[in-house]
Amino acid sequence: MMLADHVLLDPYSDVSMVLRENEDKKIMVEIGFGNGEFLAFLADEHMDFVCFGIEVSKKCIQKASKKLKNKGEKVYLMLGDAKFLLRECFLDETIDHIYMNFPCPWPKTKHEKRRVTSGDFPDVLASVLKIGGIFEVVTDDENYAIEIKEIFSSHKIFDCLCHNLNEPRKISTKYERKWKKEGKTIHTLRFIKTQKSTTYRMIEEGNEVHAVIKINGLTRDVLSKIKGICGANGPSRWRFGDCFESSDRILLLEVAVSDGDFYQQIYFRLIPRKDDLLVKVDPAVKAFATPSVKGALEDLCGFLKSNSTLK
Ligand SMILES: C[S@@+](CC[C@H](N)C(=O)[O-])C[C@H]1O[C@@H](n2cnc3c(N)ncnc32)[C@H](O)[C@@H]1O
Structure with missing residues (x-):
């Protein structure tokens, strides 16, 4: 807008x-x-x-x-x-x-x-x-x-x-x-x-969340097997959804995440590079790097490592 x-x-x-x-x-x-x-x-x-x-x-x-x-x-x-x-x-x-x-x-x-x-x-x-x-x-x-x-x-x-x-x-x-x-x-x-006070904040350091993993030839078919898998850590929850592929082979994975009563719909962007795969939160959606986003990224990396060929 x-x-x-x-x-x-x-x-x-x-x-x-x-x-x-x-x-x-x-x-x-x-x-x-x-x-x-x-x-x-x-x-x-x-x-x-x-x-x-x-x-x-x-x-x-x-x-x-x-x-x-x-x-x-x-x-x-x-x-x-x-x-x-x-x-x-x-x-x-x-x-x-x-x-x-x-x-x-x-x-x-x-x-x-x-x-x-x-x-x-x-x-x-x-x-x-x-x-x-x-x-x-x-x-x-x-x-x-x-x-x-x-x-x-x-x-x-x-x-x-x-x-x-x-x-x-x-x-x-x-x-x-x-x-x-x-x-x-x-x-x-x-x-x-009347007095000084502070509170707990979920997002402590920067808002950037990404991972680099050394895997070969990830396909949409492999990634789509993650659909429906859920994870949780305390009040933070995530559920993997559909994946999409662009013409330049970048995969987008939909994830619903929540931290207490704060919900976000985010996308991970999986970008194949010469020696590795870069996974980051798609910047088109202004997501907050809450604990659920970090938990989902960790789970996704674990899934990719056990379902693809490691370099
Ligand atoms: C009853 S309306 C009052 C609107 C305006 N202040 C007025 O007096 O005419 C309440 C407004 O609060 C917004 N609202 C409700 N919960 C909110 C939240 N958690 N954060 C920000 N806005 C919220 C609603 O979208 C709605 O526009």
């Missing part, structure tokens, strides 16, 4: 570059920006700031791109799960303000894992916010507001600054208008980070 005045980021490589280039500016993040009107409001409201918007929906990215056309290099969009992207792409103590406007409350108990606030989310915010940084959440759902208040108030790194009802705002988002029309009460909660 080509964007004119703002950018859809390649999260792993570009976020730290944007942060480095804007060290003197206020850094804000909006989680689940919907059609992007709150991001556009922030861009008009603030001068010295950079804002990252994180969304799981491609449709929202497209809608927001249109809204943000004339906002210059102040707003960057990231496609993916905010829980994962905040943790893996932002270093400790880098963000001043995190906004979440009308997160999906997922009220049923069996869906509670899908809430943005579930799992290690408070620990992630505790690490990426600067000391004095604010987490601000606005919701129409009273139970969700109470749950968020309990979770963050009992976290030793946060103090609850306020829980306001129907607080006047300069901006109203699409969902805010919808719920106000139905006469719902709007809850605004703010939490301040």
